[in-house]
Amino acid sequence: MRPIGVIRSPFTEKDKTPIQASRSQAVGLVEIYLEFADGLKDIEALSHIYLLYAFHKSSGYELQVKPFLDDKEHGIFAARYPYRPNPLGISIVKLLSRQENILTVEGIDILDGTPLLDIKPYVPDFDLRTEVRTGWYETRSKK
Amino acid sequence: MRPIGVIRSPFTEKDKTPIQASRSQAVGLVEIYLEFADGLKDIEALSHIYLLYAFHKSSGYELQVKPFLDDKEHGIFAARYPYRPNPLGISIVKLLSRQENILTVEGIDILDGTPLLDIKPYVPDFDLRTEVRTGWYETRSKK
Numbered sequence: 001m002r003p004i005g006v007i008r009s010p011f012t013e014k015d016k017t018p019i020q021a022s023r024s025q026a027v028g029l030v031e032i033y034l035e036f037a038d039g040l041k042d043i044e045a046l047s048h049i050y051l052l053y054a055f056h057k058s059s060g061y062e063l064q065v066k067p068f069l070d071d072k073e074h075g076i077f078a079a080r081y082p083y084r085p086n087p088l089g090i091s092i093v094k095l096l097s098r099q100e101n102i103l104t105v106e107g108i109d110i111l112d113g114t115p116l117l118d119i120k121p122y123v124p125d126f127d128l129r130t131e132v133r134t135g136w137y138e139t140r141s142k143k
Numbered sequence: 144m145r146p147i148g149v150i151r152s153p154f155t156e157k158d159k160t161p162i163q164a165s166r167s168q169a170v171g172l173v174e175i176y177l178e179f180a181d182g183l184k185d186i187e188a189l190s191h192i193y194l195l196y197a198f199h200k201s202s203g204y205e206l207q208v209k210p211f212l213d214d215k216e217h218g219i220f221a222a223r224y225p226y227r228p229n230p231l232g233i234s235i236v237k238l239l240s241r242q243e244n245i246l247t248v249e250g251i252d253i254l255d256g257t258p259l260l261d262i263k264p265y266v267p268d269f270d271l272r273t274e275v276r277t278g279w280y281e282t283r284s285k286k
Binding site for chain 1: 144183207227260
């Protein structure tokens with residue numbers, strides 16, 4: 001596992017970074033390293049993409065955490081808190097434009113300088129679920 | 144990055160494995176290793192979870208691929224094909240039940256024995272996007 005690029009964002013401090021892409025309107029840049037740029041073919045036809053990245057400022061992990069949105073402890077796998085056994089993050093962002101190996105994206109909730117691991121298309125036919133129960137998020141996830 | 148568990152499924156051959164969780168009704172088991180089991184607290188209140196895992200049977204990668212659903216080449220980052228620079232997979236599955244460190248899930252599209260890297264809650268308030276364009280998937284992603 002090694003970075004395929006780097007994410008540039010207006011956020012340089014953890015506690016000033018939005019906690020979810022869906023709550024952010026910030027614009028950022030995704031720079032894909034040139035050796036992987038051929039993998040971007042046809043991406044400009046997509047409006048939304050998943051970014052998979054490493055929480056590079058999270059060292060160590062906790063199995064039970066008080067997430068940002070609650071004051072009770074929950075298991076790390078029932079939360080989206082960054083201090084995870086494998087520090088993997090996912091954000092769904094809007095793809096505004098592509099210039100060669102640079103993507104401009106909106107709705108970024110990621111620290112500047114974050115190592116990018118993968119990009120995948122967001123496809124509602126695959127990714128939408130209905131009748132979802134979200135546990136402790138139920139009363140906490142509204143904007 | 145090391146496995147936090149292992150995914151058990153009815154699928155032992157790549158070409159008989161469903162290509163998307165949304166197209167599968169298969170039931171599988173997610174075994175979380177005991178040292179991480181405390182991280183499952185409250186997960187049983189969730190109906191849907193993301194599984195993040197390693198495509199352990201994909202060696203090497205291609206930057207342009209003919210995906211399962213099309214006969215034209217697309218960039219790997221505009222496709223969900225497994226042979227990726229970082230072999231990371233994501234599936235959204237339905238959580239049917241939990242018994243200690245074992246989750247029973249429905250909608251599995253993952254090979255038996257796949258190493259599990261992370262579990263995250265699926266939260267529509269965070270993860271739903273509207274007015275999505277999906278490029279070449281537009282005519283290919285219907286069930």
